[in-house]
Amino acid sequence: MSSWAQPTHAFVxxxxRRVESELHERVRRHFGAYAHxxxxxxxxxxxxxxxxxxxxxxxxxxxxxLESARVPVAIGGAYEHFFTIFRAHFRDASLAAQGHGATVSILRNGGGAAAEALEVLRTLGFPGDLTEADLLRLFPPKxxxxxxxxxAMASVRAYYHVATQCFLDTAVQTTVAAFLNPLGRDxxxxxxxxxDVGDQERATHWLSRAPGAQERKAELEHRRVRxxxxVDLLARLSFAR
Incomplete structure (x- = not known):
């Protein structure tokens, strides 16, 4: 788990950077006129x-x-769920390595020959709830x-899968609770x-605009009015016709 530190810090x-970029844009939008x-x-x-x-x-x-994640802990029913998934995956890989890959593929995909085999077994009196996974168990253990x-492989893989997901979820929650929310509040x-808005001289300096900005604004407003x-005159002429 020591390798988790680098991607965690990269995430932070x-x-x-995303927050800084967004705030920089907002500052520019609202206070750019007072850059002078x-x-x-x-x-x-x-x-x-x-x-x-x-x-x-x-x-x-x-x-x-990250430090606490180094200590193995009980991680609930999710571990058993993923242990079953990875155990089946690794056994399929083992059977394929023994030359049974085609049979594994047929049984995992279902339908066709697999469905026919299950139907034959039901006809012979086997339980009607047999599945393709049950047929895979007919292969004897190596x-x-x-x-x-x-x-062991399934246990380790399941543990780290669940532990990683738990850490990722916690990291996101911690980012919101310890970074985004406090930043917005503070x-x-x-x-x-x-x-220091009580300093009138400093406030006046900050709110000053670049030389000519007021004149330019007045000129643009005059052009807009003209x-x-x-436009109004053209509209009246068109209606007069």
Whole structure:
């Protein structure tokens, strides 16, 4: 399980980058007009600080989960379910290696010859609930040692399959509970504290626009009004005809 650390940290980095990108776009959209005063840059620096602090806390929690995952624990009925699946898979592979691959394929796919064989057995008085899997059991075990090896392989495979899925589910839940939710909760207060909105001079500087921005805005508004008047005039002329 030591190999889980690298993909776990990569997952955290990917989530963090996605959050940073989304927040950067929102800052640009809402505060880009005040870039001249440095408002957007300052706000984004506060945002990044919060993202990275919450990411650090998340990483610490996931590292604890990784450490606890090193200790085997009982993982409930899911283990028995997947043990049965993997045990059948490994036995099929063993039978195929002994030259019975075609028969295994026929019985696993069902229908055709498999259905006919089951029908013949029912006609002979065998139970009517026999399945293709029951027919596979007619192959004798290769040896006791081979059967024990199949049990061991299925046990290990089932355990790690369930343990991995449990860890993945827990990692996602932890990311939401320890990163996304706290970040959303704490970000507003951090921005208020970091902006120091009580400093009027600083606030005025941040809210200043680039030289000529107001004039450009007024010019565009004037053009919009003139264009609208022209459209209205054309509309009246068309109706007059």
């Amino acid at each position: 980095q990917a989530v963090s 005063g440095g408002l957007d840059t300052h706000i984004y620096s506060l945002v990044l600080s919060q993202v990275r602090e919450h990411r650090r806390r998340l990483t610490a929690q996931l590292d604890e989960l 040896s006791r040692e081979a059967e024990r090896a199949l049990d 970000l507003g207060a951090a921005l208020v504290d970091g902006m 264009l609208q008047r022209g």
